[in-house]
Amino acid sequence: MRQAPMRNLLSLAVLLMSVAAIAADTEDPFRINKRDFEKTYKVIALAPPEAEAYLQFRDEVKAMLEQEVTARLKKRGYTVMPSSVLSAIRDEMTAQVGGLTDPKSGQTDAAKQAAVRDHSFRELWFRHKIDAVAIVRVRIFSVPMESDKVAWDGVSQTVEHTGGREEYKANISVSSVAVAIYDSKDAPLYVSYGGIEPLLRREGGQLQPLPVEQLLRDEKKIRKAAQTAVEAL
DSSP: OOOOOHHHHHHHHHHHHSOOOOOOOOSOSBSSOHHHHHHHOOEEEEOOOEEOTTSOOOHHHHHHHHHHHHHHHHHTTOEEEOHHHHHHHHHHHHHHTTOSBOTTTOSBOHHHHHHHHHHHHHHHHHHSOOSEEEEEEEEEEEEEEETTEEEETTEEEEOOEESOOTTOEEEEEEEEEEEEEEOTTSOEEEEEEEEEEESEEEETTEEEEOOGGGSSOOHHHHHHHHHHHHTTO
């Protein structure tokens, strides 16, 4: 049997071992009564879109996600504060703590990063009259695959593959757009997902990670995933 390169094995380990969550959330995305949400939460601030560290999250993808979420919210009558507002606050907070990089190690200081993130949200609420904050994040989930077909979070796709074995079954890592809206007490008001794409391909009887640089490149899939995540609003 052909051996996978070490880089692929490490990537595969990340995708198969670090992701325990299962997609396809079948719950009502609204965590409160929908009518109450529509009456109470009129002004929604967007946080800068984020992604799992495994993924290469390009600025173009961030822009796509924000555009789709903003368009849906505005269509439904909400006032939307762009993510640039929170980004500016984070830049201020980062400067105040002398940057996020440890001068000795050259690595990001996780404690500083978390402190800046938390304080920036507090400042956002303090400075601006908003009713809720929307967080958009590309997440990785594990879902079942059968006969090279996979369905999750509102989408069905065929997994790239070579070889036969049509009855091949396994759990496979996929990406989804997650949209979560929170109130001032950090309580969730709305949580929903839209599937983007599988992150693995099947080569005969083995799953192999797709090259990271090939992921999050399909604009149609990205925009459709974001639309699915906010269509209930």
